[in-house]
Amino acid sequence: MTAVREIILKFSCEDQPGIVANVAALFAAQGFNIRESQQFEDVQTQRFFMRTVLDATDQQLTLEQIHGAFYPVAKRYGMDWELVDADVRPKVLVAVSQWGHCLHNLLNAWKQGSLPVDIVGVVSNHEVQRDLVDWYQLPFHFLPVTKANKAEQEAQILALMEQASADCLVLARYMQILSNDLCDKLAGRAINIHHSFLPGFKGAKPYHQAFERGVKLIGASAHYVTADLDEGPIIEQAVERVTHVNTPEELTEIGRDIESVVLNRALRWHAEHRVLLNGNKTVVFSR
Structure with missing residues (x-):
């Protein structure tokens, strides 16, 4: 599989401490740099939403490998999530x-x-x-x-x-x-x-x-x-x-x-x- 250059992560989950820190730490460890990030907390439902665009730096990883690395964090926070190759046009x-x-x-x-x-x-x-x-x-x-x-x-x-x-x-x-x-x-x-x-x-x-x-x-x-x-x-x-x-x-x-x-x-x-x-x-x- 081809290594990705830029990825987009979007997810929602119950709002709780440590979400942004853990997401950022994981992708930093995978060799990605955050280029764009937006987040929102729905105070009515106490649900947290986030979209992040990340650039690959040194590491050459496939989308499947990144999915596998992120899965434990997504499972820990009960996320509804999607991780895509930014170069792929729908x-x-x-x-x-x-x-x-x-x-x-x-x-x-x-x-x-x-x-x-x-x-x-x-x-x-x-x-x-x-x-x-x-x-x-x-x-x-x-x-x-x-x-x-x-x-x-x-x-x-x-x-x-x-x-x-x-x-x-x-x-x-x-x-x-x-x-x-x-x-x-x-x-x-x-x-x-x-x-x-x-x-x-x-x-x-x-x-x-x-x-x-x-x-x-x-x-x-x-x-x-x-x-x-x-x-x-x-x-x-x-x-x-x-x-x-x-x-x-x-x-x-x-x-x-x-x-x-x-x-x-x-x-x-x-x-x-x-x-x-x-x-x-x-x-x-x-x-």
């Missing part, structure tokens, strides 16, 4: 329906190299975005879905992910509700963009609902997908100020811009292993 399958603003933003950022993922393909229940995906020279998988074939269609999505070794499914305005079974199988590995500042204005035509209420702020929310519709742990949100002069159509256009930015940011943080689950919430160690 592979992502994107799902989209008809609106392509979020998809275009993701593909453009990926093509430019500013989004640290490898997009392995796009799946859609419509043909509308095929030309865009073809332009980016990515596989386009047309998988129409009905009530009768929903289970079969979702099995095809899972099969595509397995074939491409995809780590994450991104719902870039994929206007289908995933089954509870698929949500469970992709727990922590599926990110959705919701065209509203959750919680609020759920369901159809949220911008029209916002217009009827005369809102002064509209927004978007990126969250992990769960069986509870639009109630998964929120990764990122943003808002834009509007006024009474904006029509529903103008609110929609403003909202699409926000959606694109929020989804891009959420996927970036997920790919950089900056997001830790905290029950139905997240701890996000953003820059």
Whole structure:
């Protein structure tokens, strides 16, 4: 196995004395230098969260060897933990329906190299975005879905992910509700963009609902997908100020811009292993 140059460690556990000291001492002994470290204590749950980026100095160790060395510390503190090679980019399958603003933003950022993922393909229940995906020279998988074939269609999505070794499914305005079974199988590995500042204005035509209420702020929310519709742990949100002069159509256009930015940011943080689950919430160690 290849020796790693840079690793990312993230974990959570019950808050207790000595955690940071023991983690730092172990990696110092393994020949690593801490380049970046962030930590947080949830005083409500007394749970401790930490993300650390470490550079190898003299030692040439594989990821498996580092896993083995860290395991006793992780077991001692009862950690939920992940240790990854920072040079490995997560592979992502994107799902989209008809609106392509979020998809275009993701593909453009990926093509430019500013989004640290490898997009392995796009799946859609419509043909509308095929030309865009073809332009980016990515596989386009047309998988129409009905009530009768929903289970079969979702099995095809899972099969595509397995074939491409995809780590994450991104719902870039994929206007289908995933089954509870698929949500469970992709727990922590599926990110959705919701065209509203959750919680609020759920369901159809949220911008029209916002217009009827005369809102002064509209927004978007990126969250992990769960069986509870639009109630998964929120990764990122943003808002834009509007006024009474904006029509529903103008609110929609403003909202699409926000959606694109929020989804891009959420996927970036997920790919950089900056997001830790905290029950139905997240701890996000953003820059």
